[in-house]
Amino acid sequence: MLEVVYHLHTQNILSLEYMLERYLKVQMFDASLCGVSVSPDALRRFFIHSLTHTLTYRPRLKVSDAIAMQREWSFAKTCRLLTSLFRKLAVIFKVEELLSHLQQVLETHEVNWQHVLSCLSTLLVYNPNTQPSLKELLSRLLSSAFEGYDLENMITAFLLARQGALEGPGVFPSYSEWFKMSFGGASSYHGNSKKSLVFLLKFLSDLVPFDPPQYLKVHILHPPYVAVKHRALLQEYVSLTKTRLADLKVSIEEMGLYEDISGAGTSPRCQARQDVEKAISLFGSTGRISATVMEASIFRRPYFLSRFLPALLTPRVLPVKPDARMNFIDSLKKAEKIPAAQHSSYIESCQRERQRQQDSVYHHIIPCLTPYFNVTCDPRQSPWASQFVNILLGHIQLLTALLHRMWDLLHNQGVSLSAAHVLGLAAFVVHLHASQTKSPKVQLCPPLLPGPVSVLEALTTALPCTTQTNMLFCVRWVRLERDPEHLGLHKIIIQYIINQKAQLTLFSFSEWLAAELRVQRSEDALSDPDRQEYQQWACQQLYLPSPVDKGGCAGDLRTACSHILNAVMDQKTVWSAGTCLPDIFSRLQLTSRSQRTQDKGHFLLDLISHRCSVTSDLQSISSELSIQQTLHTWNRVILALPAVMLVTVKTGGGKRTLDCETLMEHINQYQRKGCSPAGLLPYHLTAHFLRAVLMASVSCDCASGEVNKAMSLISLQCPLLLVSAGHWWGRLSPVLVSLWHRLTDGQPLPQQLQVLADCHLWVLSCPVPSAPPLLLAACLHCVWEGQASGKGIRTSLEMLGQLTEQHTQVSTLLFPIAKCFKLNLDVCSKGSLAMFVSFDGVDTTPPIEKIYFTPHKGGQSAQGEKKSPFM
Numbered sequence: 001m002l003e004v005v006y007h008l009h010t011q012n013i014l015s016l017e018y019m020l021e022r023y024l025k026v027q028m029f030d031a032s033l034c035g036v037s038v039s040p041d042a043l044r045r046f047f048i049h050s051l052t053h054t055l056t057y058r059p060r061l062k063v064s065d066a067i068a069m070q071r072e073w074s075f076a077k078t079c080r081l082l083t084s085l086f087r088k089l090a091v092i093f094k095v096e097e098l099l100s101h102l103q104q105v106l107e108t109h110e111v112n113w114q115h116v117l118s119c120l121s122t123l124l125v126y127n128p129n130t131q132p133s134l135k136e137l138l139s140r141l142l143s144s145a146f147e148g149y150d151l152e153n154m155i156t157a158f159l160l161a162r163q164g165a166l167e168g169p170g171v172f173p174s175y176s177e178w179f180k181m182s183f184g185g186a187s188s189y190h191g192n193s194k195k196s197l198v199f200l201l202k203f204l205s206d207l208v209p210f211d212p213p214q215y216l217k218v219h220i221l222h223p224p225y226v227a228v229k230h231r232a233l234l235q236e237y238v239s240l241t242k243t244r245l246a247d248l249k250v251s252i253e254e255m256g257l258y259e260d261i262s263g264a265g266t267s268p269r270c271q272a273r274q275d276v277e278k279a280i281s282l283f284g285s286t287g288r289i290s291a292t293v294m295e296a297s298i299f300r301r302p303y304f305l306s307r308f309l310p311a312l313l314t315p316r317v318l319p320v321k322p323d324a325r326m327n328f329i330d331s332l333k334k335a336e337k338i339p340a341a342q343h344s345s346y347i348e349s350c351q352r353e354r355q356r357q358q359d360s361v362y363h364h365i366i367p368c369l370t371p372y373f374n375v376t377c378d379p380r381q382s383p384w385a386s387q388f389v390n391i392l393l394g395h396i397q398l399l400t401a402l403l404h405r406m407w408d409l410l411h412n413q414g415v416s417l418s419a420a421h422v423l424g425l426a427a428f429v430v431h432l433h434a435s436q437t438k439s440p441k442v443q444l445c446p447p448l449l450p451g452p453v454s455v456l457e458a459l460t461t462a463l464p465c466t467t468q469t470n471m472l473f474c475v476r477w478v479r480l481e482r483d484p485e486h487l488g489l490h491k492i493i494i495q496y497i498i499n500q501k502a503q504l505t506l507f508s509f510s511e512w513l514a515a516e517l518r519v520q521r522s523e524d525a526l527s528d529p530d531r532q533e534y535q536q537w538a539c540q541q542l543y544l545p546s547p548v549d550k551g552g553c554a555g556d557l558r559t560a561c562s563h564i565l566n567a568v569m570d571q572k573t574v575w576s577a578g579t580c581l582p583d584i585f586s587r588l589q590l591t592s593r594s595q596r597t598q599d600k601g602h603f604l605l606d607l608i609s610h611r612c613s614v615t616s617d618l619q620s621i622s623s624e625l626s627i628q629q630t631l632h633t634w635n636r637v638i639l640a641l642p643a644v645m646l647v648t649v650k651t652g653g654g655k656r657t658l659d660c661e662t663l664m665e666h667i668n669q670y671q672r673k674g675c676s677p678a679g680l681l682p683y684h685l686t687a688h689f690l691r692a693v694l695m696a697s698v699s700c701d702c703a704s705g706e707v708n709k710a711m712s713l714i715s716l717q718c719p720l721l722l723v724s725a726g727h728w729w730g731r732l733s734p735v736l737v738s739l740w741h742r743l744t745d746g747q748p749l750p751q752q753l754q755v756l757a758d759c760h761l762w763v764l765s766c767p768v769p770s771a772p773p774l775l776l777a778a779c780l781h782c783v784w785e786g787q788a789s790g791k792g793i794r795t796s797l798e799m800l801g802q803l804t805e806q807h808t809q810v811s812t813l814l815f816p817i818a819k820c821f822k823l824n825l826d827v828c829s830k831g832s833l834a835m836f837v838s839f840d841g842v843d844t845t846p847p848i849e850k851i852y853f854t855p856h857k858g859g860q861s862a863q864g865e866k867k868s869p870f871m
Contacts, residue, residue, distance in 0.1 A: 044092075044093075047089060047092060047093070048101060050085070051085075051089060051098075051101065051119075052101070052105055052109075054082070054085065054112075054115050054119075055102070055105050055109070055111050055112060055115050055116050055119065056105065056109045056110065056111055056112060057112050057115060058112060059109075059110040059111050059112050059113075060112075061112070061113050061114065063113070063155055063159075064210045065113070066113035066114075066117070066159060067159070067207065067210045067211060067212075068210050068212065069114075070113075070117060070159065070162055070163065070166070071166060071212065073113075073114050073117045073118050073121070073163070073166075074121055074163075074166045074167060075118070075121035075122055075124075075125045075166075075167055078118040078121065078122065082115065082118055082119075082122075083118070083122050086118070086119045086122035086123065086126075087122055087126050090122070090123055090126050090127050095123060095127050095129050095130050095133050096133055098119075098123060099123075099130075099133050099134065099137050102116065102119065102120070103137060103141075103156075106156055107152075113159070117159065117160075117163040120134070120160060120163050120164065121163055121164075121166065121167055124164055124167050124171045124172055125167060125171060131164070131171065131172055134160065134164055134172065137160070138157050138160060138161055138178075138182075141153045141154075141156055141157035141160075142154070142157050142182060142189050143189065145157065145189075146189045146190060146196050146199065146200075149195075149199050151203065154203050158207075161175065161178045161179075161182075162175055162215070164178075165178065175214075175215065175218055176218045176221070176222055179218055179219070179222055179224075180222045183200065183224035183225065184222060184224065184225055185225055186225055186227075188224070188225055190224060190225075191225055194230060197224075197226065197230055197233065198233065200224060201224075201233055201234065201236075201237050204219060204224075204237060205237055205240060208240055208241055208244050209244070211244075213245060213248055213250040216241050216244060216245055217245070217250075219237075219241060220238055220241055220242065221300075223238065257275040257278070257279065257292050257293060257296050257300075257303075257308065269307075269311070271307075272307040272308055272310070272311035273311045275307075275308055275311070276308065276311045276312045279292075279293050279308075279312075279328065280324050280325050280328050281324075283324060283327070283328045283331070284324040284328075289328070289331055289332065289335065289337075293308075293332075293337075294335075294337075296308065297337045304337075309338060309342065312325075312328075312329065312332075313329070313338075313342065313343075313346040313349075315346065315349035315350050315352070315353040316350060316353055317350065317353055317354045318350050318354070320443045329343075329346075354404065355408070385427065385428075385431050386431050386434060386435070388431075389428070389431040389432060389434075389435050390435055390438070393435060393438055393439055393440065396440055396442070399440070399442065399455070400442050400443075403442055403444075403455060403458060403459070404444070406425060406428075406429075406459065406462070407444065407458065407459060407461075407462040408462075409425065410425070410459065410462040410463055411461075411462040411463070411464065414463075414470065414473040415469050415470065415472075415473050429456070429459065432455050432456065433456060436454060436455070436456065439454060439455050441453055441454055442454075442455060442458055444458055444461075464518075465515065465518075465519065466518050466519050466520045466523075467519075467520050467523035467524070467525075468523050468524060468525035469523070471525045472525070507551060508551025508552075509543040509546075509551055509552060509553060509560070509563050510551075510563055510566070510567060511551070512538065512543065513563060513564060513567035514567055514570070514571065516535065517567060517568065517571045518571070519531075539560065543560070544557070544560050558603050561603070561604070562603065562607055565604070565607055565637065566607070568633075568637050569611065569630070569633055569634065569637065602646075602648050602662040602663070604638075604641075604645055604646065605646070605662050605663065605665075605666045606662075608630070608631075608634050608666070608670065609666065609669070609670070611630055611634075612627050612630055612631070612670055624673070627670075627673060627674075628673065628674050631670060631671070631673065631674040632674065635674075635682075635685060638688065639684060639685075639688055642695075643688050643689075643691040643692040643695055644692060644695040644696050645692075646663055646688070646689065646692040647659070647660055647663055647692045647693055647695075647696035648662065648696075649696055649699045649700060655700075655701050656699060656700045656701055657700055657701075657706060657709075658693065658696055658697055658700060658706045658707075658709070658710050660693065660710050660713060660714070663689065663692070664713070664714060664717050664718040664721070667681070667689070667718050667720055667721050668717070668718060668720065671685070671720070672720050675720070679720070679723065680720075680723065680724055680727055681720060681721065681724035683728045683731060683732075685724075686721065686724040686725055686728050686732065687728070687731075687732055687735055687736075689721060690721075690725060690732065690736055691735075691736070691739060693707060693710050693711075694707060694736065694739055694740055694743060695739070695743065697710070698743045698744065703743070703744060703747075704744075704747065704748075704750045704751075705750075707750040707752065707753065708750050708751050708752045711750070711752035711753065712752060715772050715774075715775070719774055722772065722774060722775055722778075723774050723775070723777075723778040724778075725756060725775075725778075726756060726759060726760075726774075726775045726776075726778030726779045727778045727779075729756050729757070729759070729760050729779065730760065732756075733756075733757060733760075736753065737749060740753070755769060755770075755771050755775075756775070756779075758771070759771050759775055759776060759779040760779050
């Protein structure tokens with residue numbers, strides 16, 4: 001039978017279809033059944049001849065036809081009989097043998113281009129070794145073409161390369177990659193002579209009338225390498241190609257970044273999506289934005305902005321954990337390749353998409369629940385609902401979407417929900433609670449809690465109790481739940497609405513304080529007296545005596561005060577008029593006075609010291625800003641507290657004395673970092689600190705003497721407070737004098753406070769008082785700022801200049817202090833400034849910060865004298 005088929009085949013009597021069918025039967029024929037044998041060589045000759053006959057069968061198509069119709073001859077579009085033949089041949093012969101025979105047929109016969117190219121596609125798809133062998137064949141063909149300027153080898157190479165590209169990048173490189181690799185460099189086949197370049201450009205020009213647009217685009221976007229002196233030749237070809245594309249009404253900008261010729265004819269939108277997926281895939285494997293994308297953002301900006309980015313920034317529900325697409329978008333954003341407005345619009349669209357999907361889930365499921373419940377039945381008695389919830393718990397994405405929708409309803413729309421609606425939601429939560437042991441943890445997006453939590457914990461955050469309206473909604477919700485203690489619902493509702501002490505102890509003192517500070521007093525369900533009465537009861541009768549392990553303070557007043565202060569600092573707020581927490585704090589503090597007087601340090605100032613030291617990190621700008629923010633909040637807090645709490649009264653040796661060490665250390669170490677302008681405390685802080693000294697002094701044995709001692713110590717160890725007092729004395733004087741007279745029944749002002757008053761009077765015309773240079777300069781600067789005329793200042797400086805000739809210490813400090821306050825030194829006498837300027841005109845003034853800010857410990861003055869500048 002084999003000989004008969006072979007004979008008929010050689011006589012071209014059999015049709016191709018008949019020959020293929022006979023060939024397939026020969027594949028299944030067992031010659032041993034007929035008692036005959038067929039030699040392997042005869043079989044190989046038959047198969048090779050069959051392949052040759054197939055490749056040369058009815059060669060009616062021209063090369064131009066093959067160029068135009070090639071995309072219709074991919075593997076997917078080849079008839080089953082042909083692919084079966086080529087596939088079986090790929091098993092019998094090595095791929096090198098088949099490609100070698102293919103090249104021989106192309107060189108010696110007129111071929112059927114459809115069969116030739118379909119054969120190549122089949123080999124590429126079924127045999128992974130075909131790709132490297134095909135690359136070698138293409139290299140030989142191109143080398144031969146440029147060596148002898150052989151047009152046939154050139155045509156064959158292009159058709160074979162394009163056919164390989166039709167099958168996708170997993171099988172063979174895209175046409176654009178192959179073209180760049182073959183002709184994109186100076187060492188390419190055409191780069192050694194002008195004649196080779198002309199040959200290539202002439203060949204490409206001849207293809208223009210027949211080439212599909214996608215190939216023409218590749219030749220323009222990735223043109224062959226051309227030396228500078230021959231650019232005119234390339235420009236002629238580019239002009240010809242652009243004209244052809246214009247005739248075809250095809251825009252070059254519509255071509256994709258990674259266009260695969262197998263996708264020819266796809267819409268620009270589809271091509272952009274393919275480019276995006278390719279770019280994300282490359283980014284995921286390399287961690288870098290591909291060069292193609294970066295180049296497109298510069299050289300193909302219209303396509304990048306109008307096609308690529310819209311396809312990339314298609315709204316979707318963003319995953320909790322960033323995926324490759326999110327990371328790719330973030331990298332482009334950091335590289336400033338995505339306009340800020342477009343990126344913001346994308347984020348907003350994603351949020352709307354998440355909301356839309358949640359709404360869709362809600363409208364299909366939650367209403368699948370509410371009709372089965374009414375106010376007269378117990379929703380927990382419906383077995384089908386429990387089964388539904390059990391099924392839902394196995395679909396985490398659906399559960400998360402449903403949870404987000406419920407969170408939004410409870411948090412933002414609760415007051416507008418109907419009774420049936422609220423009942424349905426409450427029933428659903430009841431069933432979730434019944435299945436909480438099987439309930440997975442979920443992550444809210446955006447994350448409102450540190451990490452994944454249970455469904456009930458997530459819903460707890462959705463129930464605010466900050467206004468009367470949402471408090472009433474919470475009451476409705478709790479009544480429908482019927483079991484608030486075990487459901488883990490919003491704890492604040494139970495505190496002052498249900499009013500059960502056992503329920504209130506479910507949370508700690510800190511949690512209760514945070515909730516109280518979030519209540520909007522202007523929209524509170526309770527009046528101010530009711531709120532204060534409730535707070536006093538909770539603080540003094542519940543949390544203060546409760547054990548620590550139950551969230552209380554175990555009777556420790558300092559612990560209770562610390563909790564209050566930390567809560568206020570964490571909320572970054574200040575007590576409002578309707579809150580009695582400051583009053584509670586004051587009562588607790590006064591009650592614990594005996595405890596405070598026997599402890600070292602001052603817990604109020606120690607607390608801020610601890611908070612600042614936690615974030616303290618030298619060389620860190622963010623840490624510095626954080627400390628300044630903490631100080632700003634802290635200062636608002638202490639200004640709301642009685643000033644007397646800032647200074648401690650010590651008892652020792654049968655006497656009661658002031659202890660200002662901690663306050664001065666606090667000012668030197670922390671308050672100086674928040675001064676604006678530098679080197680000057682604000683008026684309200686300066687007044688508060690000085691009021692603290694005066695108010696605490698009346699608890700001592702000798703109030704006036706303790707104030708004098710305290711101010712003398714401040715002049716040595718806390719120059720910042722001293723200078724600030726001198727600067728603000730004009731406003732401080734009536735406040736402090738009135739306070740002192742009220743506290744002491746009209747006793748004379750302490751001597752050191754009188755020195756402050758004398759310094760201000762001296763600036764205007766009085767004799768120079770005996771006072772520290774820092775204080776004199778501060779008073780001088782304060783008055784100088786408020787006077788348009790410099791006559792009084794000039795007189796004071798001249799008087800001070802005379803004084804400096806007799807007192808070295810004043811002379812040493814005058815000039816740097818004057819510089820610090822930017823005084824006009826021309827009015828000073830030359831003698832008083834001579835010691836600060838060397839003969840060559842170089843300024844030898846000591847550093848201002850060293851003189852101005854450094855406190856003198858142990859009573860040491862700047863010159864080492866054992867006395868206070870105030871004495």
